[in-house]
Amino acid sequence: MREPVELRRQRILSVVESRGAVKVxxxxxxxxxxxxxxRRDVEELARDGRLRRGHGVARPVREPVPTAAVPAARGEEPGGDAGAVALVVPERHTYLYETLHGARSVLEESGIRIALHIAPPSAGAERPLVERALADGARGLLIAPRWRSARSEELDYGWLANVGVPTVLMERRPRPGSALHALDSVCSDHWYGIHLAVDHLVSLGHRRIVLAARDDSPTARSIRTAFAEIAAARPEVAQWSVVLSSPQAVPGPDTPAPAEPRRSAGAGDGRAVLDLAALLREQGVTGAVLHGDVDALMLVQRLAESGVEVPRDCSVVAYDDVVAALGSPPLTAVAPPKAEIGRAAAELLLHRLSGGAGASGPVRRTELLPTLKVRGSAQEPPRSTE
Structure with missing residues (x-):
């Protein structure tokens, strides 16, 4: 899907405001x-007064906090990333950009300069960015690696555990017992988020439920695992299944995902692309949890094209709440606390950088609970299916 213009321009503003003057x-x-x-985006942003334009350069309206405001290490020359906190996130990732802005607000209020690094989608892209930031003098690291597969995640464990500066993972929970188990982290409790979604559908009377989820991020993998566990443990759920929300929502052909657990025959193999209309007809599915909310809006449109009306024929709960409220109907959605994740991660990093009592205390693994935003996309199931 093509990136929305306003999102791209917001990314431009984030880079310019954190670094100062940047070449187009x-x-x-x-x-x-x-x-x-x-160049066209910069011209429009300048026309709106959101940045300043020079000869081939974009500048912030308000100059960032100078490096001198942050004590540099002895013998260090100002410039580059010296004294800054490096913030590394994947490109074109709306979910994590909200986390980024939460972290940024805390750091700027503390007078800490930010060195923003946006990682391209290639495997292992974060490592050279982090190494460059450290070489330039960054004294702390906030990072949300893409980790499209469990294999790519494990390949990052060794070097990321030994970066040599205080580091906090954002929206990432490494495998228990791994080299990163003892690294500070702040993330959403996705098990609880899925619990909210399933419990809402069950409370309305739904007994046959499907999860359509991505399979190309740590969040997606957590959601799929949580749904299988929760649905299997609820005696009210007569049948459940897990399918893909999009043909592009997989790590890649070289990293096949493991088969999903199944409650009963015909529950799905966990890899087929979702056809909600077919599931509704063949298995009597009446409720669906859809991850993420952009995919959810597209799937609801596809249902409408097949003559299936939400919520009359199928109730929907989206997982993520960036654009869910803009749907027709507006989608009930689980809202992970993305901006709060960034703020909590930045506060934890500042604690580590403070040098005061307790700064070298025990590792902290913080989880924040999502909330459920009830709108118009879920209701009691049709009586004929019960």
Whole structure:
């Protein structure tokens, strides 16, 4: 799906506001779009008064906090990332951009300069960015690796556990017992989020429920595992299944996902792309949890094209709440506390950087609970299916 214009421009603003003057050509390379596109975006942002434009350069309206505001290490020259906190997130990832802005607000209020690094989608892209930031003098790291597969996650464990500066993982929970188990982390409790979704559908009377989820991120893998556990443990759920929410929602052909557990025959193999209309007809499915909310909106549109009306024929709960409220109907959604994750991660990192009593205390693994935003996409199931 093509990235929305306003989201791309927000990414441009984030880079410019955190770094100061940035060349248009550098922005184009980092955002993986053409120079012409970035130049047009910069012109529009300048016209709206959101940044300043120079000869081939974009500048913030308000200059960032100077490096001198942050004590540099002895013998360090100002410039580069010296004294800054490096913030590394995947490109084109709306979910984590909200986390980024939460972290940024805390760091800026504390007078800490941010060095933002946006990782391209290639495997292992975060490591060279982190190494460059450290070479430039970054004194702390906030990072949300893409980790499209469990294998790519494990390949990052060794080097990320030994970066040598205080580090906090955002929205990532490494495998128990791994090299990163003892690394500070702040993330959403996705088990609880799925519990909210399933419990809402069950409370309305739904007994046959499907999860349509991505399979190309740690969040997606957590959601799929949680749904299988929760649905299997609820005696009210007569049948459940797990399918893909999008043909593009897989790690790649070289990293096949494990088969999903199944409650009963015909529950699905966990890999087929969702056809809710077919499940509704063949298995009597009346409720669906859809991850993420952009995929959810597209699936609801596909249902409408098949003559299936939400919520009359099938109730829907989206997992994530970036655009769910804009749907027709507006989608009931689980809302992970994305901005709060960023703020909590930044506060934890500042605690580690403070040098005061307790700064070297025990590792903290913090989980924040999602909430359920009830709207118009879920209701009691049709009587004929019960």
């Amino acid at each position: 050509s550098a922005l184009a390379a980092e955002l993986d779009v053409s120079v012409v596109t970035v």
